[in-house]
Amino acid sequence: MSPLAYHFPYLPIPKFRRRDRARKRLQALVGDIVRKRRAQRDKPTDMFQSLIDMAYQDGSKLSDNEITGMLIGAIFAGHHTSSGTAAWVLLELLKHPQLMRETRQELDDLLGARGEVNFASLREVPKLENVLKEVLRLHPPLIILMRQVSEDLQFKDYTIRKGDMVWACPPLTHRLSRLFANPEVFDPARFEPDRREDKNLMAYQPFGGGRHKCSGNAFAMFQIKAIFAVLLRRYEFELVDAPECYVDNYSDMIVQPRSPCRVRYRRREAASFASEYGRQGKDAAQSDGCPVHTAKAPPRLSIKLDEQLCQGHAVCTGEAPLHFSMGEDGVLQINQTQIGPDQLAQIENAVRYCPNQALRIERGDP
Ligand code: HEM
Structure with missing residues (x-):
């Protein structure tokens, strides 16, 4: 590292x-x-x-050497990035007690004291998700993303030659005030539907971008939601040191909180839960207030796939199995591009949960 x-x-x-x-x-x-x-x-x-x-x-x-190298690459890609991010989620929640209360309340309402943490129950946890996104904005673990230039290009007074390496630096991009309002402030509400400051895919880049965007991004988001759905319902935490002592360690290639990074914890009282199982299992998508959902479906809608962005996460095949499937070559297939009115909700979920935003719904025929 x-x-x-x-x-x-x-x-x-x-x-x-x-x-x-x-x-x-x-x-x-x-x-x-x-x-x-x-x-x-x-x-x-x-x-x-x-x-x-x-x-x-x-x-x-x-060769064995190559397989070992690929395994080390995959494990390292997923491990330090996820552990550092999980640590920062806890630290930022502890630095912002009101956010901690709201996030914990959201999980309590959803899962109660004994509700099961599973894929369906954690699909939509907006407060926790926004905290996680904001952590990734201010503390992206990877701070240098490299690309080789494939043809000469001009940027202002600079000519960047084919073959040159260009680097993007997410912690810097994420602090540009023309891209993010009050960029130094920890404000998860910036990702709420009325602001959506992550909608510019090349500006919000904790997972990189384009064809080689992190292929573990959906898994990473889900596992961290799962970790906090368990931790925050079982334990109470507090910072050991003053909040300003917890800072990023920029001297490593994968940035994590600087050690020592200490928190205290104790088991949570069962009496602090309002309900035993929460409202888990309820399909949040049915009551999401999404305008396309609630409005009458327009006469003809079709699915558009950006093949450059699709990485084959296959989330859409679970959301709308009639329309999407994975070919044997691991490439996504659209079985049917046209969307019937009764299929709209499923397709919208496929679009919404696509980790790479590679799908769109368009008006008109395919
Ligand atoms: C919070 C957790 C994570 C963060 C912040 C993160 C971030 C990133 C970033 C910035 C890249 C480079 C993308 C680019 O150059 O545009 C990347 C690549 C990659 N990540 Fe992650 N990652 C995380 C978790 C994971 C996990 C859990 C896995 C595996 C299960 C994973 C697997 C990979 C792989 C295989 C690549 C290389 C993709 C390619 O070059 O096509 N990552 N990640």
């Missing part, structure tokens, strides 16, 4: 030697599993197996 590893990955220093020894051991472990799986008849259908099965265009398979 250190910038040193990025700039001089092979320096002969003790921690890099430990890293290289650990990688050799890991590769040996991975190699054993690969060989066991190759011999196995019923293969599991997980990511590990996909890496074992996939082949280059010339038919050659990935």
Whole structure:
């Protein structure tokens, strides 16, 4: 995680030697599993197996070294980013007691003391979601996003040449006042429907953007909602140090709160819950006040997919299985582009929950 590893990955220093020894051991472990799986008849259908099965265009398979590298990449992509973000959600809630009360109340109303945390119950938790989005705006864990320029381009007085690297810096972009009102203020309400300050996809970039936007973004949002649906209903927290002591550590490549970062916790009293199971299970989409939902459906509507943005999360296939399915090649297929009036609510959910906003509803025929 250190910038040193990025700039001089092979320096002969003790921690890099430990890293290289650990990688050799890991590769040996991975190699054993690969060989066991190759011999196995019923293969599991997980990511590990996909890496074992996939082949280059010339038919050659990935080596143990490459599979190990891909696994390390995937685990690192998901782990430090998520743990740092989860830590910041708790810290920001503790720094803003009114937001903590409102967020906890939202979870209590939804799930009560004993309601089950599952995919359906956590689909819409707007207050917690907005807190999470605001945490990602002010504390994006990845602060350098790189792209190689594919053709010469002119920006003001600069010519940026094909082959050059350009970097985006989310914590900086997120603090531009022409993109976000009062950017230094922690204000989750900026994402409410009347403001939607995240609607400019290239301005709000905690997960990057375009074709290579974080492919774990839907999972990341969901897992953090799940973590807080459990933590805030089980425990009470408080900051140990003064609020201003909790700051980002910008000296690492993946930015997290600076250690020591201490909070105190105790088990929550059951008596503090108004209801045992909350209103979980109720489909929030039925009463969301969305104008397209509540208005009479226009005569002809169709689905448009931006193939450049779709990463195959397949959320839409769950929301509207009649219209969407995944092909065997992992590419999304639209089975039917036209939308009947009784299918509108499902398609709207597919559009709304698409992690990459790759779907649109358009008036007119497909
Ligand atoms: C709060 C949590 C997370 C944040 C803030 C985050 C952020 C990012 C960012 C900024 C990128 C670079 C995108 C770009 O260059 O445009 C990225 C890439 C990626 N992330 Fe995440 N990530 C998170 C969680 C996860 C999780 C949980 C997974 C896996 C389950 C994951 C898997 C990946 C992968 C595979 C890529 C590379 C995508 C590509 O190059 O096509 N991330 N992430």
